[in-house]
Amino acid sequence: MRTFxxxxxxxLKSYFYSPIAYVVIFFFLIATGFNFYAGVMFLNRSDAxxxxxxxxxxxxxxxxxxxxxxxxxxMRTYADEFRMGTFEMVTTAPVQDWQVVLAKFTGAFGFYCxxxxxxxxxxxxxxxxxxxxxxxAAGAYGGSYxxxxxxxMFYCSIGCLASSLSTEQVNAAVMTFACIFAVxxxxxxxxxxxxTNPALRDLISYVSxxxxxxxxxxxxxxxxxxxxxxxxxxLVLFVNFQVFQxxxxxx
Amino acid sequence: xxxxxxxxKRFAGITAINNLNFEVxxxxxxxxxxxxxxxxxxxxxxxxxxxxxxxxxxxxxGYDVFEQSLEAxxxxxxxxxxxxxxQDMRVNEYLRYRASLKHVPSSKVKExxxxxxxxxxxxxxxxxxxxxxxxxxxxxVGLADALVSDPDLLIxxxxxxxxxxxxxxxxxxxxxxxxxxxxxxxxxxILPEVEIMCSRVIVIHKGQIRASDTAENLLRNHRxxxxxRLEASTGTDDARSMLxxxxxxxxxxxxxxxxxxxxxxxxEANTDPREEVMRLAGNRQWNVRELLRRRxxxxxxxxxxxxxxx
Numbered sequence: 088m089r090t091f092x093x094x095x096x097x098x099l100k101s102y103f104y105s106p107i108a109y110v111v112i113f114f115f116l117i118a119t120g121f122n123f124y125a126g127v128m129f130l131n132r133s134d135a136x137x138x139x140x141x142x143x144x145x146x147x148x149x150x151x152x153x154x155x156x157x158x159x160x161x162m163r164t165y166a167d168e169f170r171m172g173t174f175e176m177v178t179t180a181p182v183q184d185w186q187v188v189l190a191k192f193t194g195a196f197g198f199y200c201x202x203x204x205x206x207x208x209x210x211x212x213x214x215x216x217x218x219x220x221x222x223x224a225a226g227a228y229g230g231s232y233x234x235x236x237x238x239x240m241f242y243c244s245i246g247c248l249a250s251s252l253s254t255e256q257v258n259a260a261v262m263t264f265a266c267i268f269a270v271x272x273x274x275x276x277x278x279x280x281x282x283t284n285p286a287l288r289d290l291i292s293y294v295s296x297x298x299x300x301x302x303x304x305x306x307x308x309x310x311x312x313x314x315x316x317x318x319x320x321x322l323v324l325f326v327n328f329q330v331f332q333x334x335x336x337x338x
Numbered sequence: 339x340x341x342x343x344x345x346x347k348r349f350a351g352i353t354a355i356n357n358l359n360f361e362v363x364x365x366x367x368x369x370x371x372x373x374x375x376x377x378x379x380x381x382x383x384x385x386x387x388x389x390x391x392x393x394x395x396x397x398x399x400g401y402d403v404f405e406q407s408l409e410a411x412x413x414x415x416x417x418x419x420x421x422x423x424x425q426d427m428r429v430n431e432y433l434r435y436r437a438s439l440k441h442v443p444s445s446k447v448k449e450x451x452x453x454x455x456x457x458x459x460x461x462x463x464x465x466x467x468x469x470x471x472x473x474x475x476x477x478x479v480g481l482a483d484a485l486v487s488d489p490d491l492l493i494x495x496x497x498x499x500x501x502x503x504x505x506x507x508x509x510x511x512x513x514x515x516x517x518x519x520x521x522x523x524x525x526x527x528i529l530p531e532v533e534i535m536c537s538r539v540i541v542i543h544k545g546q547i548r549a550s551d552t553a554e555n556l557l558r559n560h561r562x563x564x565x566x567r568l569e570a571s572t573g574t575d576d577a578r579s580m581l582x583x584x585x586x587x588x589x590x591x592x593x594x595x596x597x598x599x600x601x602x603x604x605x606e607a608n609t610d611p612r613e614e615v616m617r618l619a620g621n622r623q624w625n626v627r628e629l630l631r632r633r634x635x636x637x638x639x640x641x642x643x644x645x646x647x648x
Contacts, residue, residue: 104426172422179386
């Protein structure tokens with residue numbers, strides 16, 4: 088456990104050693120802040136029956152920066168260590184491979200959570216200033232942030248896997264973006280095409296991040312997406328672990 | 339401490355090491371010599387569990403490096419080639435991180451890091467970023483990292499490369515002092531270093547062991563690598579082929595210096611044909627102005643053992 092925490096500490100700290108972390112935080116705060124502002128303005132102008140939470144979490148303005156941050160968070164996790172050769176220092180110390188894989192993932196996910204933490208203050212501020220409820224119920228907050236966490240886990244694990252497959256950060260970033268975008272688009276198929284097959288429709292809505300978000304921001308916490316994201320994260324991390332070992336044996 | 343049996347490693351199409359067998363006893367300092375690409379680093383990487391062997395086995399302190407890799411790694415302090423370090427950390431911060439990664443008890447981390455900073459002369463740079471350090475300092479940070487867990491076995495891949503003569507001497511002193519209670523396997527190109535530090539030398543070439551002995555024994559048994567130099571005016575004689583026929587002479591090269599010829603004679607093992615050569619010169623009435631036998635150095639032994647066609 089101590090070894091894992093040592094590795095995790097190094098991962099988390101390493102984000103703040105580089106200026107990229109601050110750049111990411113800066114732009115992410117601008118993007119989410121603007122997104123929140125746009126949500127409130129939209130509600131001011133129309134009489135749509137949705138809450139501020141729904142209006143800020145399920146828009147194009149939300150999803151676009153959302154997908155972009157994962158390549159930036161995860162690209163250096165493995166690729167940089169391969170390129171610098173420090174990978175050899177890590178793996179020849181008495182640490183186990185799963186500890187490294189989990190520490191890298193947890194580090195990336197931890198940084199992602201730090202990015203989101205300030206956004207909660209937007210809704211607090213909204214309620215204090217306007218005196219109106221930003222969400223239907225406490226469950227809508229819980230649901231929204233739970234889904235953000237689940238999505239973050241899944242997408243971070245994809246990023247870690249991509250990084251473990253490359254020695255250049257740029258390659259890792261491009262691969263991560265492509266994979267996450269493909270997964271995300273998969274859930275959009277029903278919006279773009281007229282899918283008539285009911286089984287296919289169900290399947291698509293089962294994996295659609297947008298539909299999950301629509302439910303969770305209303306406080307409808309469905310167990311199926313929770314299982315989907317947790318099991319996909321576990322699967323991707325398992326593949327990541329195998330790649331990690333293969334890498335070590337091949338080098 | 340180290341036991342290597344029939345170790346073979348093949349990369350796609352290339353055999354990096356071929357059926358290697360050797361042992362290193364506790365307390366020995368063993369120099370691992372060989373030209374570039376001989377398989378030194380590959381062997382070290384297998385011993386530290388970084389690479390798997392294609393076949394054969396290796397144990398560290400009785401633990402198989404593949405089956406019981408974690409236990410084996412606990413005994414090793416390793417300095418890889420080129421000393422990879424996290425550039426974005428400070429020296430003391432990096433060493434604390436490494437100490438805790440290597441299971442140094444939390445209460446001892448500070449003390450151990452202080453000790454290795456002292457030992458490797460890093461005091462004045464301990465708060466600097468590693469990326470700001472010179473090559474010599476980085477090398478010493480790597481060495482401090484290898485030492486921080488106080489391991490029984492040190493595996494050092496070219497620890498003095500890139501250092502200036504003073505730093506080399508310091509690193510050498512550090513290693514010699516450590517060796518009193520530890521086992522050290524050290525690879526290097528710098529031959530005098532081996533003669534000074536190592537109790538034994540293993541010469542490896544093209545993935546195979548060419549010799550494994552003390553430096554003195556290597557020199558004694560490979561006087562073959564010795565040579566002789568004769569400067570004489572030999573008139574019209576075909577001195578070169580005459581000299582080549584003297585027993586014990588392997589081959590002769592000739593250069594002209596006015597009416598004198600400068601002959602370089604390569605000698606066979608354990609021979610000293612000086613008298614024969616003088617007799618020949620006397621018989622043929624050559625004017626000899628110099629006859630010199632050069633004693634073999636470890637470098638000659640090294641060249642002989644690792645010369646491609648030998």
